[in-house]
Amino acid sequence: MTSADKIVTPAFNESAEDLRHDFLKALRCMILSRTLEEKLSSLYRAGGRIVGGVYLGRGQEAFSAAAGIQLRWGKDIFGPLIRDQAGRIAFGEPVIDTMRTYLGVVTGPMRGRDGNIHRGQPKQGYMAMISHLGSLLSVVAGALFARRLRGTLGDTAGATSIGDGGTSTGAFHEGLNLAAVEKLPLVVSVANNQYAYSTPNHRQYACEDLVQRAVGYGVGGHSVDGTDLLACVKIFRTAFQKARAGDGPQMVVGRLLRLGGHGEHDDASYVPDLQKHTHEGRDCLVVAQKQAVEQGWATPQDLEKWHKEARLEVDQALAMVTKEPVPDPYRENWRALSTEGLVEGQEP
Amino acid sequence: MSTITYLEAIREAQYEALRDNPDVFLYGQDIATFGGAFKATKNLGREFPGRVFDSPISEDAMIGMAIGAAVEGARPIVEMQFADFSSVGFNQIVNQAATLYWRTNTPCPITIRLPSGGTAGSGPFHSQSMESIYAHYPGLVILTPATVEDAYWMLLDSVKLDDPVIFCEHKFLYYHLKSDGFGQGMPIGKARIARPGRDATVVTYSAMLHESLKAAEELRLDGYEVEVVDLRSVKPMDTDTILASVARTGRLLVVGESFPWGGATSEVVARVAGEAFHLLDAPPMRLNSKDTPIPYHPNLWKAHRPTTASISSELRKLLRY
Ligand SMILES: Cc1ncc(C[n+]2csc(CCOP(=O)(O)OP(=O)(O)O)c2C)c(N)n1
Ligand SMILES: [Mg+2]
Numbered sequence: 001m002t003s004a005d006k007i008v009t010p011a012f013n014e015s016a017e018d019l020r021h022d023f024l025k026a027l028r029c030m031i032l033s034r035t036l037e038e039k040l041s042s043l044y045r046a047g048g049r050i051v052g053g054v055y056l057g058r059g060q061e062a063f064s065a066a067a068g069i070q071l072r073w074g075k076d077i078f079g080p081l082i083r084d085q086a087g088r089i090a091f092g093e094p095v096i097d098t099m100r101t102y103l104g105v106v107t108g109p110m111r112g113r114d115g116n117i118h119r120g121q122p123k124q125g126y127m128a129m130i131s132h133l134g135s136l137l138s139v140v141a142g143a144l145f146a147r148r149l150r151g152t153l154g155d156t157a158g159a160t161s162i163g164d165g166g167t168s169t170g171a172f173h174e175g176l177n178l179a180a181v182e183k184l185p186l187v188v189s190v191a192n193n194q195y196a197y198s199t200p201n202h203r204q205y206a207c208e209d210l211v212q213r214a215v216g217y218g219v220g221g222h223s224v225d226g227t228d229l230l231a232c233v234k235i236f237r238t239a240f241q242k243a244r245a246g247d248g249p250q251m252v253v254g255r256l257l258r259l260g261g262h263g264e265h266d267d268a269s270y271v272p273d274l275q276k277h278t279h280e281g282r283d284c285l286v287v288a289q290k291q292a293v294e295q296g297w298a299t300p301q302d303l304e305k306w307h308k309e310a311r312l313e314v315d316q317a318l319a320m321v322t323k324e325p326v327p328d329p330y331r332e333n334w335r336a337l338s339t340e341g342l343v344e345g346q347e348p
Numbered sequence: 349m350s351t352i353t354y355l356e357a358i359r360e361a362q363y364e365a366l367r368d369n370p371d372v373f374l375y376g377q378d379i380a381t382f383g384g385a386f387k388a389t390k391n392l393g394r395e396f397p398g399r400v401f402d403s404p405i406s407e408d409a410m411i412g413m414a415i416g417a418a419v420e421g422a423r424p425i426v427e428m429q430f431a432d433f434s435s436v437g438f439n440q441i442v443n444q445a446a447t448l449y450w451r452t453n454t455p456c457p458i459t460i461r462l463p464s465g466g467t468a469g470s471g472p473f474h475s476q477s478m479e480s481i482y483a484h485y486p487g488l489v490i491l492t493p494a495t496v497e498d499a500y501w502m503l504l505d506s507v508k509l510d511d512p513v514i515f516c517e518h519k520f521l522y523y524h525l526k527s528d529g530f531g532q533g534m535p536i537g538k539a540r541i542a543r544p545g546r547d548a549t550v551v552t553y554s555a556m557l558h559e560s561l562k563a564a565e566e567l568r569l570d571g572y573e574v575e576v577v578d579l580r581s582v583k584p585m586d587t588d589t590i591l592a593s594v595a596r597t598g599r600l601l602v603v604g605e606s607f608p609w610g611g612a613t614s615e616v617v618a619r620v621a622g623e624a625f626h627l628l629d630a631p632p633m634r635l636n637s638k639d640t641p642i643p644y645h646p647n648l649w650k651a652h653r654p655t656t657a658s659i660s661s662e663l664r665k666l667l668r669y
Contacts, residue, residue, distance in 0.1 A: 114451045122419045122454040138409040142416025174409035336487035338455040338510045344584045
């Protein structure tokens with residue numbers, strides 16, 4: 001028994017119907033996410049279409065989607081990270097925006113100026129991560145802070161993610177401490193997938209379990225088996241409920257394994273075969289589909305139908321994006337300031 | 349109007365920004381009850397309850413937080429206790445704030461106040477001038493007010509701007525520089541002829557303006573008329589005013605307090621050499637601090653940064669050429 005197990009999370013008092021609804025919503029996001037990412041992976045391997053790298057959330061969909069379904073597009077604030085394709089879908093980002101950003105077309109939210117996972121629509125409460133790990137936490141906190149200042153916080157919650165490696169950054173420590181001091185309604189998902197790129201946990205931190213850190217920050221700490229969708233859905237419902245109720249930031253640590261390389265360029269040969277056969281190495285999608293059938297919430301036919309629909313949606317998105325324009329350097333305004341008059345070399 | 353200092357102008361501008369716009373808030377270390385290490389926010393916490401906040405000592409998170417707040421429509425002013433500590437928030441400034449508009453079409457109206465520059469006895473970590481570092485990055489506006497008037501107007505303008513502003517206010521000017529009023533103000537991005545002349549041009553900004561003006565006065569006794577241009581904003585840089593001055597004088601000395609390798613002074617020289625080589629009667633010159641950390645003892649400190657004497661001496665070389 002690790003110390004993490006000793007941190008007791010009070011059971012969320014949900015109706016069975018609510019749980020079924022959340023579970024199935026998350027599951028369908030997982031299926032869509034996996035289908036989309038498989039397409040991205042094959043596009044990467046085929047070469048030519050995707051510029052730059054591809055970074056997937058394979059194996060982390062349950063943990064990511066379970067957080068994402070608690071968020072309401074246009075109302076809540078979300079600052080997702082590398083492995084949050086499923087959570088982004090759950091939040092409400094259309095699949096086509098992923099495709100647009102990977103292919104760099106001007107119709108996408110980043111207009112070819114940034115790519116892959118570095119995307120968002122900040123005005124919609126959907127923050128666009130920069131690469132620097134840990135640095136998004138304080139930004140999400142700031143958005144919540146501003147809402148409280150302006151009297152528009154209501155039952156808004158914010159959420160952001162980090163990996164085991166990212167928890168070692170100064171930005172993460174500073175951001176979480178600040179969010180705790182300001183007692184903001186923030187849920188921080190820590191996806192402990194055992195590796196930061198190739199670095200194993202024992203070279204990353206020396207505490208027994210990352211959830212112990214919650215105590216140090218004075219934030220709520222929750223542990224969950226990140227391969228178990230049912231458990232993830234329950235824990236995030238509790239965490240978000242507490243955050244929205246004014247209990248301050250909540251940190252949810254999920255144990256899982258990255259089922260793939262750091263990016264599609266990486267064969268992850270540094271992960272021992274044995275580890276892939278541990279509990280954390282289970283495929284959360286397989287587990288979730290089994291749970292759905294066992295609970296009587298879906299039939300194998302339903303699952304098959306959802307996969308088919310996902311494939312159709314992804315194929316349609318790709319077909320559409322293929323026809324969309326790529327950026328033209330001669331039409332780019334090359335302007336980094338929003339105040340036109342202050343851009344050097346341009347008439348005010 | 350009674351005499352007002354550069355520091356009081358900064359406080360007054362923040363007072364008015366808070367008074368006139370409910371979206372403005374102040375965030376910084378020791379600023380709420382205590383009024384800030386230099387008292388730039390004196391009484392503002394009391395006058396605007398719930399709008400002025402003491403922050404944890406977390407420059408990265410303070411700036412990240414301000415960025416998130418700005419995305420939501422707030423207009424934060426963040427006080428760094430000293431410019432030097434903004435290095436801890438460097439990543440948020442240059443990678444998060446500076447790229448936000450360009451990447452996502454979302455304006456980032458934050459103002460970061462940097463108490464900058466040297467004062468005797470402050471040593472290597474409480475004396476730095478960071479304008480050249482930040483000016484290197486696209487997406488930031490870098491202001492370097494040298495006068496009470498500019499401190500006031502430019503800070504008010506910063507808060508209204510939809511872009512991230514690095515407001516480099518000079519600590520040496522805080523208490524000593526006084527004015528009877530705020531005047532009319534000038535738009536951001538325009539340099540000012542602080543003293544007209546026809547024999548040589550000094551381009552400078554912030555506290556070095558005052559050293560340069562004194563040097564110009566010394567040279568007057570020798571019969572030279574030195575023109576002094578106050579950049580006011582390092583970025584954007586008003587190349588037109590600089591070139592027009594060099595066209596009049598044919599000689600250029602650029603003076604800055606930050607370190608000599610690269611930076612704002614090099615940028616001026618590069619622009620003049622590239623765009624107006626034919627106007628020059630002498631090689632363009634630069635004068636910066638020495639290439640060491642900033643020393644503690646006043647004897648060393650005074651010799652480390654440009655002074656009236658060293659500027660005069662460089663000007664004589666320039667005029668003799
Ligand atoms: C501050 C910073 N340093 C280094 C990197 C390069 N980098 C990108 S992802 C990564 C590993 C991240 O590991 P972890 O936080 O565990 O997330 P995971 O990839 O496992 O989801 C590294 C080192 C970065 N993006 N940011
Ligand atoms: Mg990891």
